[in-house]
Amino acid sequence: MISSLPRETIISIVLFAMVWQIMSYLAPSLGIPAFAIPGLGRIAESLTKITPLDVAVTLGRVLLSLVVSFVIGLLVAVLMYLSESLEKYLRPMVRILMAVPVVSWILFAVLWFKGVEFRIVFVLVVVCAPVFTVDSLDNMREVSRDLKQMIRSFRPTPLQFFHKLMLPAITPGIITSWKITLSLAIRVVTIAELVGAVTGIGHQLSVAQELFSVADVFAWTLVLVVLLFFLEALLVRLETHVLRWRA
Amino acid sequence: MTAASAPIEIAQLRKVFRQTTSGQSITAIDHLSLRIEPGELIAIVGKTGCGKSTLFDLLIGLEHPTAGSITIGGKTPYDDFNAFRGKIATIFQQDRLFPWRSALDNVKLPLELIGIADDVQQERALTWLKRLGLEKFANAYPRELSGGMRQRVAIARAFAVQPEILLADESFSALDEVTANELRKTFVDLAREFKSTAILITHQLEEAMAVGDRIVVFGKSATLLADVRMSDWDRADYPLLREAIQNTLQANVPDARLRR
Known part of the structure; x- marks a missing residue:
């Protein structure tokens, strides 16, 4: 994986690590407590203590929520595409959902629901589904009128119209939506897990914060970033395969 | 292949569009009546904006007439949309693949x-x-x-x-001349072989004469200016026919030489 990274990326990462290490050495002489900027050795030690179960739990929550968000988002987009009047009612609601801060959703979830897992999935879905809806609807509207006319001339059923034309036509847009919501979900899940969860990366970050362990916070954050890059790389591979016709 | 079994009957067809911005009405087709026999290869020729493509959309069933009707075997392509599944096929100017x-x-x-x-x-x-x-x-x-x-x-x-009915809208006009000629011939050969009713809509008179057994000339708002059966003309008279149709198209009035 590292060998596939551009040289410039590797250099910038190495430079950042060097600057961090230098700051770690200089911190006490600058009046900054030593624990605030731990050395790379200390962070590496924290990395060895990463529990795969927490990573898996967070990953599971993210993927499950994204799948549910995608299904709901796409379904709502299709309904809005089919009915102009329904769109007029739903579009303001979708926009309102998108404007509500994540923290407010977390507070609502804590106040409304008992189950921790449900709270987390609820927050992720309510944040991600509107993104899928708006993107899918915009993409459906942009499907070529010529292609719509062509397939309609062959008289497809409504299901065939969506299956044969609309879905493949909006696939590039859907993959872009997945990239956006993936990064969004990784950030949101961490915050959602901070409240009440007893597993997951967010929970571990909360524990690290309680212990004033910046090394642990850094290590878990690093895991999150790597997890995001890994999932994005998978998406890019999927994109290359699915959209090979565009090459 | 199923050969076309019913004629296409266009009776007093009218299509008016209302512009959303200005609210003005535009009459794309004004009281057009035409009968196309099964298995006929017909070329509809007219200037850009004369209502040819609107007729194409009405024949496919994607538009509904403002007045009048199109019937094929007692059914209309717009009201009985699904009845024509697998019976009408289209070839557009762009391939639309x-x-x-x-x-x-x-x-x-x-x-x-x-x-x-x-x-x-x-x-x-x-x-x-x-x-x-x-x-x-x-x-x-x-x-x-x-x-x-x-x-x-x-x-x-x-x-x-x-298909029983094959509709082609400017299907060869975006191609180079050599390819266009080759594909026109393929189109005609296949339509004849399978006895499909074929309607080619074009703004090119040469193309209409190369393809059609019958040439229908549209004026403004799809006014029927001429309806020429090629079999009524000797090959030697084709230059005269071409000139008469050109004259008709330019003047937007029927040329007396086309009455046979």
Whole structure:
């Protein structure tokens, strides 16, 4: 994986690590407590203590929520595409959902629901589904009128119209939506897990914060970033395969 | 292949569009009456904006007439939309292939829509690609094909459903002359072989004369300026015919020489 990274990326990462290490050495002489900027050795030690179960739990929550968000988002987009009047009612609601801060959703979830897992999935879905809806609807509207006319001339059923034309036509847009919501979900899940969860990366970050362990916070954050890059790389591979016709 | 069995009867057809911005009405087709016999190869020629493409959309059933009717075997393509599934096929000016499908899968598309078995779809699509000289490009995506090849795939796609009625809207005008001539000939040969009722809409008189057994000349708002059966004319008189139609198109009034 590292060998596939551009040289410039590797250099910038190495430079950042060097600057961090230098700051770690200089911190006490600058009046900054030593624990605030731990050395790379200390962070590496924290990395060895990463529990795969927490990573898996967070990953599971993210993927499950994204799948549910995608299904709901796409379904709502299709309904809005089919009915102009329904769109007029739903579009303001979708926009309102998108404007509500994540923290407010977390507070609502804590106040409304008992189950921790449900709270987390609820927050992720309510944040991600509107993104899928708006993107899918915009993409459906942009499907070529010529292609719509062509397939309609062959008289497809409504299901065939969506299956044969609309879905493949909006696939590039859907993959872009997945990239956006993936990064969004990784950030949101961490915050959602901070409240009440007893597993997951967010929970571990909360524990690290309680212990004033910046090394642990850094290590878990690093895991999150790597997890995001890994999932994005998978998406890019999927994109290359699915959209090979565009090459 | 099923040969066309019913005539297309266009009676007092009228289509008016209301512009959304200005609210003005535009009469695209004004009281057009025309009868097209089964198996006839008809070319409709007229200047740009004369209502040809509106008639095309009405014949496909994508538009509803403001007044009058189009009936085929007692059914209308717009009200009885699904009754014409697999019976009407179209070839447009642009190939309108799905870029995400291979040539083979593009030809299979209408067969999938009418619910033909997978193995039959495959066999029939391959047969049509072979017929149009594209068997080596079955797995190529549209971007890998030339304009002429893509249009051939579009022709294969249209004929693969064994349509009773074949509608072509400026289907060869975007191609170079050599390719266009070759594809016009293919189109005519196939339409004759399978006895489909074929309607070619074009603004090019040469194309209309090369393809049609009958040439219908449209004036403004699809006013019927001339309805010429090529069989009524000797080949030696074709230059005269061409001149008379050109005169009709330019003056927007029927030329007396066209009355036979």
